[in-house]
Amino acid sequence: MSVLADIAATYRGPVPVLGRRLAGGQREDRALAILMAGCVVLYIAQWPRLAREAHLSDAPLDMLLGGSLLAVVFIVPLVLYALAGVSHLIGRMLGGQGTYHAARMALFWALLASGPVFLLNGLMQGFAGETAQSQVTGLLALGIFLWFWLAGLMAVERGRV
Template sequence: MSVIRDILATYRGPVAVLRRRLSAGQREDRALAVLMAGCALLFVAQWPRLAREAHLKGTDLEMSLGGSLMALVFILPLILYGVAGLSHLIGRLGGGKGEFYSARMALFWAVLAAGPAFLLNGLMIGFAGPGPQSAVTGILALGAFLWFWLSGLIAVERGRA
């Protein structure tokens, strides 16, 4: 299945999509590609907000984009590798049967699959500015990410994925 179809299917059933992706075997190159694509989507989601802020404050957009690129594409992946490992170790303490790879894929796939929701949130902040509508889309995006990640992590630690 294509990545776009898998992302859409994740909104209906995140565990089934993660199970199908894990059935392809342990491929660290795929895990890294999924993570980098997700981080790139998060970076693109920041563009409308950064453009709005640069316009309103009269600052340089390129500097803001460079800082966001550094944070989201170079630093965030390193942090997410650590979070995935830590979440697996916590799952192990609770009797989990998963592997480090499956815990990584649960987190990395959640980042990529929630990307469209974060893109919507970025557009809302960029066009409407901060306010209740931006807060609602932000909460929905964060909720989608947490749902995808935690349901996938629980499934892999219970040995269902």
């Protein structure tokens, strides 16, 4: 299936989609591509909020965008690799049977698949600012990301994928 079809299918059930993604074998290039695509989506989701912030504070937009680019596209991937490793180690201590690659794919796919909700949250923050509505969409995005990640991680560590 295409990436967009897999993202839509993830909202119906994250574990089968992750299983299909892992069935292609242990390919680190695919994992890195999924991670970078997810980080680029997160970076784009920041644009409306940063534009609003630049307009309201007279800060230069290019400086805000550059700082966000550095953080989201260059630093966050390193943090996510470490988080995937730690989550796999915790899974191993609890009797998990997965691999480091599968744990990375569960995290990276959850990030990319939850991207549309993070884009919605970015729009809410850009149009409405820090309001209750934008906080609700932020919690929704975080909840969907955690659902995708934890469901995939548990399936991987239990050997169901």
